[in-house]
Every structure is written in structure tokens, then in C-alpha cells.
Amino acid sequence: MRRRDIRAVILAGGRGTRFWPLGRTARPKQFLHITGRDPMLLETVRRVLPLVPARRITLVADAGQTRRARKLLPRLPKGSFLVEPEARNTAPALLLATARVWLENTEAVVVVLPADHIIRDTAKFLRRLESGVEAAARENAIVTFGIPPAYPATGYGYVRHDRGAGRMISGTVFYPARGFKEKPGPAQAAEYVASGEHAWNSGMFVWRAGVFAEKLERFAPELAPAWTAIVAALRSGSTAKLRSAFRLAPARSIDYALMEKAEGVVMADGDFGWSDVGAWSTLAGIWPRDGAGNTFRGDTLALDARDCFVWNPGRLTALVGVHGLIVVDAGDALLICDAAHDQKVKDVVEALKKMKKYKRYI
Amino acid sequence: MRRRDIRAVILAGGRGTRFWPLGRTARPKQFLHITGRDPMLLETVRRVLPLVPARRITLVADAGQTRRARKLLPRLPKGSFLVEPEARNTAPALLLATARVWLENTEAVVVVLPADHIIRDTAKFLRRLESGVEAAARENAIVTFGIPPAYPATGYGYVRHDRGAGRMISGTVFYPARGFKEKPGPAQAAEYVASGEHAWNSGMFVWRAGVFAEKLERFAPELAPAWTAIVAALRSGSTAKLRSAFRLAPARSIDYALMEKAEGVVMADGDFGWSDVGAWSTLAGIWPRDGAGNTFRGDTLALDARDCFVWNPGRLTALVGVHGLIVVDAGDALLICDAAHDQKVKDVVEALKKMKKYKRYI
Numbered sequence: 001m002r003r004r005d006i007r008a009v010i011l012a013g014g015r016g017t018r019f020w021p022l023g024r025t026a027r028p029k030q031f032l033h034i035t036g037r038d039p040m041l042l043e044t045v046r047r048v049l050p051l052v053p054a055r056r057i058t059l060v061a062d063a064g065q066t067r068r069a070r071k072l073l074p075r076l077p078k079g080s081f082l083v084e085p086e087a088r089n090t091a092p093a094l095l096l097a098t099a100r101v102w103l104e105n106t107e108a109v110v111v112v113l114p115a116d117h118i119i120r121d122t123a124k125f126l127r128r129l130e131s132g133v134e135a136a137a138r139e140n141a142i143v144t145f146g147i148p149p150a151y152p153a154t155g156y157g158y159v160r161h162d163r164g165a166g167r168m169i170s171g172t173v174f175y176p177a178r179g180f181k182e183k184p185g186p187a188q189a190a191e192y193v194a195s196g197e198h199a200w201n202s203g204m205f206v207w208r209a210g211v212f213a214e215k216l217e218r219f220a221p222e223l224a225p226a227w228t229a230i231v232a233a234l235r236s237g238s239t240a241k242l243r244s245a246f247r248l249a250p251a252r253s254i255d256y257a258l259m260e261k262a263e264g265v266v267m268a269d270g271d272f273g274w275s276d277v278g279a280w281s282t283l284a285g286i287w288p289r290d291g292a293g294n295t296f297r298g299d300t301l302a303l304d305a306r307d308c309f310v311w312n313p314g315r316l317t318a319l320v321g322v323h324g325l326i327v328v329d330a331g332d333a334l335l336i337c338d339a340a341h342d343q344k345v346k347d348v349v350e351a352l353k354k355m356k357k358y359k360r361y362i
Numbered sequence: 363m364r365r366r367d368i369r370a371v372i373l374a375g376g377r378g379t380r381f382w383p384l385g386r387t388a389r390p391k392q393f394l395h396i397t398g399r400d401p402m403l404l405e406t407v408r409r410v411l412p413l414v415p416a417r418r419i420t421l422v423a424d425a426g427q428t429r430r431a432r433k434l435l436p437r438l439p440k441g442s443f444l445v446e447p448e449a450r451n452t453a454p455a456l457l458l459a460t461a462r463v464w465l466e467n468t469e470a471v472v473v474v475l476p477a478d479h480i481i482r483d484t485a486k487f488l489r490r491l492e493s494g495v496e497a498a499a500r501e502n503a504i505v506t507f508g509i510p511p512a513y514p515a516t517g518y519g520y521v522r523h524d525r526g527a528g529r530m531i532s533g534t535v536f537y538p539a540r541g542f543k544e545k546p547g548p549a550q551a552a553e554y555v556a557s558g559e560h561a562w563n564s565g566m567f568v569w570r571a572g573v574f575a576e577k578l579e580r581f582a583p584e585l586a587p588a589w590t591a592i593v594a595a596l597r598s599g600s601t602a603k604l605r606s607a608f609r610l611a612p613a614r615s616i617d618y619a620l621m622e623k624a625e626g627v628v629m630a631d632g633d634f635g636w637s638d639v640g641a642w643s644t645l646a647g648i649w650p651r652d653g654a655g656n657t658f659r660g661d662t663l664a665l666d667a668r669d670c671f672v673w674n675p676g677r678l679t680a681l682v683g684v685h686g687l688i689v690v691d692a693g694d695a696l697l698i699c700d701a702a703h704d705q706k707v708k709d710v711v712e713a714l715k716k717m718k719k720y721k722r723y724i
Contacts, residue, residue, distance in 0.1 A: 021680070299720070301713055303706055316695040316723050318383070318710045321703030322687065329696065333678040334689075336698060341683030344665055348680045351663055358661070361678050 005108040006133055008052040009097040011203075012041055012069045012115045013061030013087055017349040017362075018279050018342075021330035022311065025349070025362050030116040031068055034283055034311075041115040042072055047122050048113060051129055054080070059115075060097050062087045085243040090203070091257035092249035095223065096242075098212045099230045106210035109133045112254075114203045118286065120273025128268055131172030132206040135266060138169070142215060142262060143206040144177065145270035146199025152189035155278060155343075157182055157201035157255060160192075161267045177267045180260035201255060202270050219262040223249060279342040280326045280335075284309035294319075298329075307339065333361050367470040368495055370414040371459040373565075374403055374431045374477045375423030375449055379711035379724075380641050380704075383692035384673065387711070387724050392478040393430055396645055396673075403477040404434055409484050410475060413491055416442070421477075422459045424449045447605040452565070453619035454611035457585065458604075460574045461592045468572035471495045474616075476565045480648065482635025490630055493534030494568040497628060500531070504577060504624060505568040506539065507632035508561025514551035517640055517705070519544055519563035519617055522554075523629045539629045542622035563617060564632050581624040585611060641704040642688045642697075646671035656681075660691075669701065695723050 016028025023029050030041040037043060045057060059069050060082045070081055082100065084093055094112060101108050111129060119125045132143040146159040161175040168174075180201060184192060192198035207215075216223050229245035250257060259265060277283055287295040293307035294300075298317060300310045305319035312329040319325070326337040337345060352358040378390025385391050392403040399405060407419060421431050422444045432443055444462065446455050456474060463470045473491060481487045494505040508521040520543040528535040542563060546554060554560035569577075578585050591607030612619060621627060639645055649657040655669035656662075660679060662672050667681035674691040681687070688704055690697040699707060714720040 021678075301710060301720070303709055303713065304703065312696060315693075316383075316720065318695065318697045319699075320697070320706050320710060321700035322698055325684065325698065327696075327698060331677075333680065334674060334691065334696070335680045335682070336684055336687065336689060337681075338683035341666065344682050347665055348663060348682060351665065358663070358678065 004133055004137055005105050006052050006056060006111060007101050007108050008048045008057045008111045008113060009094065009101075010041070010044055010048075010057065010059045010113050010115050011061075011090060011093060012059040013065040013084065013093070014116070015087070016116070017346045019283075020345050020349050021333035021335050021361065022328055026064055027068070028065075028116065029277060031072065035118060035277065035286055039072060040118065040277070041069060044113055044115045044117070045073060045076070047119060047125065048111070048129070051126055051133075052111065058082050058097055058100070060084060060093045085239075085246040088246065088249065088251040090254045091223070091252045092226070092246055094254050095216075095227055095230055095249050096234075096246065098207070098209055099227065099234055102209035102213060103231065103234055106208070106213070107137075108209050109136050110205075110207050110209055110212065112203075112205040112207075114276075116276065117202070118273075118275045118277055120275075122272075125272040128172055128270065128272060129206070131170040131174075132268060134170035135172075135174050135268075136206040136208055136211070139266075140208075140211050140214070140264055141174075142211065142259070142265045143174065144259070144265060144267050145202045145204045146267045147202050147270045147274050149193045149198065149200050152186065152193045153200065154183055154186055154189050156276075158184065158189075158192050158198040159201050159267050160195075160198050163197050172268045174266040174268050177259075177265035180255045182256075199267065199269065202274060202276075203255070204270065205254070205259075215258065215262045215264070220258045223257060226250075279345065280309060280328065280337065281339045281342045284326065284339065309339070366495055366499055367467050368414050368418060368473060369463050369470050370410050370419045370473045370475060371456065371463075372403070372406055372410075372419065372421045372475050372477050373423075373452060373455060374421040375427040375446065375455070376478070377449070378478070379708040381645075382707050382711050383695035383697050383723065384690055388426055389430070390427075390478065391639060393434065397480060397639065397648055401434060402480065402639070403431060406475055406477045406479070407435060407438070409481060409487065410473070410491070413488055413495075414473065420444050420459055420462070422446060422455045447601075447608045450608065450611065450613040452616045453585070453614045454588070454608055456574075456616050457578075457589055457611050458592055458596075458608065460569070460571050461589065461596055464571035464575060465593065465596055468570070468575070469499075470571050471499050472567075472569055472571055472574065474565075474567040474569075476638075478638065479564070480635075480637045480639055482637075484634075487634040490534055490632065490634060491568070493532040493536075494630060496532035497534075497536050497630075498568040498570055498573070501628075502570075502573050502576070502626055503536075504573065504621070504627045505536065506621070506627060506629050507564045507566045508629045509564050509632045509636050511555045511560065511562050514548065514555045515562065516545055516548055516551050518638075520546065520551075520554050520560040521563050521629050522557075522560050525559050529628075534630045536628040536630050539621075539627035542617045544618075561629065561631065564636060564638075565617075566632070567616070567621075577620060577624045577626070582620045585619060588612075641707065642671060642690065642699065643701045643704045646688065646701065671701070 158181040160178040166173040166175045226249035233241035233245040296310045298312040300317045302319045304321045306323040308325045310327045324339045328335040378385045522540040523537040528537045588611035595603035595607040658672045660675040662679045664681045668685040670687045672689045686701045688699040
């Protein structure tokens with residue numbers, strides 16, 4: 001295999017409210033020490049290093065998140081941090097990052113990775129990614145990874161794909177993608193999972209810079225003006241021009257803006273122990289549990305407590321006769337949540353936003 | 363009615379663990395600001411003032427609790443605080459306090475009041491107490507108040523009494539007591555309540571000092587040496603002698619040491635809205651609730667939360683999908699307890715005692 005020019009683009013920004021009160025709007029989960037390992041952003045960078053050297057890694061985020069990311073990754077060169085003029089979802093961010101690569105080398109292969117996922121089998125992840133790079137390099141394809149659905153999730157988008165038409169490339173089977181589906185309702189999700197031909201959209205992509213530009217032009221012409229303007233702005237080096245160019249791109253996800261329209265998208269199974277750590281109860285499942293199903297971070301005394309997750313370092317927590325609770329103490333704010341209702345944590349943040357006196361907690 | 367020499371003895375000491383983590387062993391409930399009014403000790407003193415002037419009120423407690431009580435009641439004269447050489451339950455404390463009164467006036471009537479109760483109807487309480495003073499003054503009787511049992515409690519002692527033999531004295535009916543019963547099991551408690559002749563032992567008593575001395579001699583001769591030694595020590599003014607004398611008294615409750623053996627005990631109904639505020643859920647019942655049955659002290663955001671009691675001043679608490687919880691934040695320690703299990707809070711303290719690293723929390 002000849003030496004490829006591989007670039008990793010890590011989507012390091014974004015807002016997060018599901019891990020409130022530990023996570024705050026400006027401190028989303030990829031920056032938190034919640035998995036028992038390093039923050040997910042740091043792990044994401046570290047994970048890809050065997051395939052992509054540090055100088056070819058770009059972290060895209062707005063100015064605030066970039067400051068935070070630089071603090072977390074002080075050894076990455078300054079050029080690794082690409083500041084979005086503003087946070088506008090993934091399509092503008094990926095136009096910007098890919099345009100920068102394209103200006104250097106249209107044949108370079110861009111690997112897009114969200115920064116807020118856990119991957120348990122790094123070796124397999126790297127093998128899959130390497131195959132994806134080969135597939136993207138050799139064919140005019142956009143590669144994505146679909147997570148084999150563990151249950152009929154309504155919280156993820158799905159990638160429909162044709163399992164009868166798989167082709168082996170560099171050790172991995174790639175299936176033609178037949179469409180990107182928005183988050184379904186429960187019945188739809190059940191159908192998807194039963195079909196065997198729908199996988200969770202992981203938000204990981206691989207494309208050649210030149211192919212990305214071509215796909216934009218053919219399948220998402222409404223993005224073309226933004227692309228052209230961003231390329232021109234990058235060439236000029238003008239921050240002001242970049243800011244206006246960036247605003248030409250619709251504030252949408254790349255899935256919606258490009259993927260669901262493009263032809264020539266292929267999908268490989270993301271069978272490498274992926275989790276997007278979507279809520280506190282997911283996290284509870286990552287930590288080891290005691291005999292009663294409890295996970296405690298911080299001194300905790302449990303009397304007749306089961307299946308509880310307590311995050312309260314530095315203080316004592318006593319649980320008496322309770323079960324299935326998520327307890328998170330962030331110093332200034334305390335969450336006590338039924339584990340089955342942890343999706344509503346984001347509603348807490350929404351409710352706080354409406355109350356002026358609680359603004360400091362969001 | 364002629365002017366009586368009435369003395370109030372307030373049992374201000376004692377240990378408390380039921381209101382952990384706000385209450386600590388050395389800071390029992392009578393010192394806490396938990397009822398929405400002043401601490402119960404302060405309320406107890408204030409409540410009895412229309413009947414007993416401040417200079418005739420004695421607070422009995424060990425040295426540590428006395429320091430705490432003096433801080434709470436800075437206007438009481440220094441002589442109001444009677445320091446027990448050590449905390450040894452109520453019998454030694456009441457021998458000491460009564461002996462001090464007895465040395466001044468054997469005819470003085472002693473009103474014994476625990477400091478950690480709530481009484482909703484103060485006017486009625488004072489009428490009952492005044493009748494009790496009359497009964498104690500006129501007859502060679504020990505008077506007690508029995509709380510009409512609201513349910514078959516297993517957490518209280520009971521006073522069996524003969525409702526067919528009541529006698530009206532000064533506007534209140536007094537029944538001959540037929541025995542003091544220890545805390546019963548559930549079946550026994552149900553029998554007691556069904557009988558109609560058992561009331562909860564409130565721990566409030568009225569006796570003439572001389573009558574108390576006589577009853578001791580006749581019905582609890584094992585206490586006589588302690589009494590004699592305490593009287594001698596008080597006469598001598600020697601702290602060392604008092605310390606040894608105090609140790610002669612068995613470390614028991616007065617109920618067990620004297621009441622259950624003595625003849626000539628009468629009981630009146632304590633029908634004045636009494637509560638001993640025995641646990642967090644009792645307290646929750648005292649505070650006003652919102653439409654969902656919740657009581658919050660401190661900023662609290664509730665999403666789908668019912669019948670919760672949150673005590674977390676100074677920080678934000680968010681409740682999501684939980685019900686029937688007691689949440690108490692004491693700064694260094696947090697309690698989360700099913701309201702139906704709040705009797706186990708004292709087990710938390712017991713468990714903490716066994717762990718050296720948690721000693722600071724008890």
C-alpha cells in the first residue's frame with residue numbers, strides 16, 4: 001500500500017447539556033473527566049495517532065471551545081486548531097476543514113471524527129479506519145461507519161445500506177449506502193432494526209478532499225457558494241472574509257446537508273465497541289458496578305441501595321433505601337434523577353434557561 | 363389558686379442522629395433550624411415562660427451541650443444552666459436537677475420538659491401544664507402527659523392508664539397510670555392502640571421535689587444512694603464529689619428507673635398538637651407542600667417529582683422523575699433517603715461510626 005496523505009478532522013466543539021450539572025453548555029462531555037479515562041477529546045486524538053501523525057490532525061471548534069481544547073492538548077502545534085468563526089453545526093465546520101486540506105492537496109484523505117465518543121476496541125477501529133482510507137482513496141466514494149444497532153434507538157440517525165452488495169476493500173466490507181435517516185419514532189426504529197439494513201449513524205466519515213468538493217457541486221449545489229467563498233477567504237488569509245464566507249453555509253449537519261443527497265456513499269460496520277455516551281445512565285454502564293449494581297465516585301455509604309450511580313467526589317453521600325437513581329454533585333448544583341428519565345436532563349437545562357436567576361447554572 | 367413555686371427543668375442535652383447529616387451526634391435536633399421556626403430548645407423555653415419565669419428555668423445538659431445552649435439562649439442567667447458531669451440518660455439528670463430544687467424548697471413543683479418536641483397548641487399546653495402543677499402540688503402524685511396515639515407507633519414507649527377512673531383536677535382529667543411500657547413490636551402496638559388505654563409517653567412529668575424523693579425511696583431504692591450522694595455533693599459545692607455522686611445513678615431513662623415501678627402516677631391527655639419530630643419525614647409533614655407534595659428549602663427545580671423533601675440551601679437541586687425522596691445537604695455530607703426508610707438514618711450514623719475515615723461525619 002503506498003503512503004497516503006491522511007488528515008484527521010476532529011469535531012471538537014459543540015454544546016452539551018446531557019451531562020448537566022457536571023457538563024455545562026460551554027463545557028460539553030468531550031472535555032469532562034467522566035469515563036474513568038482521559039476526557040473523550042484527548043482520547044479521540046490519542047486513538048487516531050497510529051494512523052495520523054499529530055501535525056496532520058485538525059481540531060475544529062469555535063473560539064471558546066478551541067481555548068478549552070488547547071488547554072487539554074498543549075502539545076499539539078498551534079496550527080492544529082482551526083477556529084470556526086461561529087458554531088454553526090457540522091456542515092460549515094466540515095466545509096471549512098476540508099477546504100483547508102483541499103488547498104494543500106486535493107488527493108489528501110480526510111478522516112472526520114466526533115470528539116465525544118468512546119471506542120472500546122481501538123485496534124479494530126484503526127483497522128476499519130485504514131480500510132476506509134483505502135476505499136476513499138481508491139474510489140470516488142464517501143465512506144461512513146454505521147454502528148450495528150444494539151436496540152431500536154430513537155436518539156440516533158440511521159444509515160440504510162444494501163447488505164447484499166458489499167465489497168471487500170482492504171480487509172473490510174463496504175456496503176452501498178441507500179440513505180441517511182433522521183432520528184425515527186419508536187415504531188420506525190423497530191422496523192429499521194428488524195430490517196437488518198439500518199445502522200446507527202456514527203458521524204464518522206472518510207473522503208478525499210477533491211471528492212468532497214465534487215460531491216458538493218453535484219449533490220448539494222446550495223453549498224457551492226459557501227465552499228467557493230471559504231476557499232477564497234482561506235487563500236486571502238482574511239478573517240473577516242472567512243467570517244462572511246462561513247455564514248453562507250447553512251447551519252445544518254453534514255448528514256442533512258450532503259450525505260442524504262449524495263450518491264457514491266459506502267458504509268462499513270462500526271463494530272469496534274462504540275458508544276456516544278449519550279446520558280448519565282450510559283456512563284453508569286461504562287463504570288464497574290458493585291454487587292448491588294451501584295457505581296460510586298466519591299465516598300458513598302449505601303444502606304439498602306441498588307443500581308445507583310453517584311458522582312460526588314470530595315463529599316460524603318449516604319443512600320438509604322433507594323434504587324435506580326443518578327446522583328451527580330457538581331459543587332454548585334446537584335442532580336437527582338431516576339435513571340430511566342435521564343434523557344430529561346437536557347430539559348432541566350432548558351428550564352434553567354428560562355429562569356434568569358438560574359442562568360449561572362447552565 | 364395560691365401562688366406555687368414552679369420550676370421548669372428542660373432536658374436540653376442528649377444525642378441525636380435521626381437528623382443526620384444536618385444533625386450530628388453533638389448537635390442534636392433541638393439546636394437545629396429545621397422546623398421553620400426557632401430551634402426547638404429555644405421554643406421550649408419560650409413556650410413555658412407564661413407559667414415559669416426565666417429565673418426558675420433550669421436547662422440540664424453536659425458541658426458541650428450547655429455551651430451550645432448558652433449560645434442559643436444568651437439572656438438566661440448563668441445559674442439556669444445545670445451541667446451534668448457526663449451524659450448518662452435522663453434518670454441521673456433528673457435526680458440532679460430535682461435535688462437542686464429540693465435543697466431550696468421541697469414543696470416546689472418541678473415541670474420536666476424535653477427540649478426537642480414541637481407543640482402546636484401552646485395555650486392548651488399551658489392549661490394542661492397548669493392543671494398538672496395543681497395535681498402534683500395537691501396530691502402525692504407524679505403527673506405525666508400521654509399523647510393520644512395517632513397510629514400504632516413502634517418508636518415510642520406507652521403509658522397504660524385507666525380511663526374509667528379519671529378525676530378532674532383544675533380543668534383537666536387525670537387517669538391513674540397502670541404502667542410504662544417499652545417500645546412495642548407492631549402487633550403489640552396495634553393492641554395498645556386498640557385498647558384505648560395506652561398513650562404515647564411524652565417524657566413530660568410534673569412532681570413536687572419532696573414527692574420525687576419519697577417515690578425514689580419507696581419504689582426505686584437502688585437510686586437512693588445516688589440521690590443522697592448528689593444532695594450531699596450539691597451542699598458541699600464540690601465538683602469532684604458531684605461527679606462521683608452522679609456516677610452512682612444508673613445510666614437509665616427515668617421511665618425505666620422510676621416511672622414503671624412507682625405507684626401514684628397519674629396521666630393527663632397531651633392533646634396539644636405534640637410531635638417529637640422523630641425523623642426527616644415527620645419534619646416534611648410540618649412544612650408546607652406544593653401541589654405535587656414537595657417541600658423545598660433552597661433553590662430546587664423539579665421535573666416530574668412528587669412528595670420529595672429537599673433541604674439544600676445555598677445550592678441548586680434538580681429533581682427528575684423521582685418521588686418520595688428525602689434529600690438533605692449539609693455541606694460536607696449529602697443524604698438521599700426513601701421517605702419510607704427514614705428510620706434507618708440512624709443506621710447510617712452507626713455505620714459511619716464503624717469506619718475510621720468517616721468519623722468526621724458523625
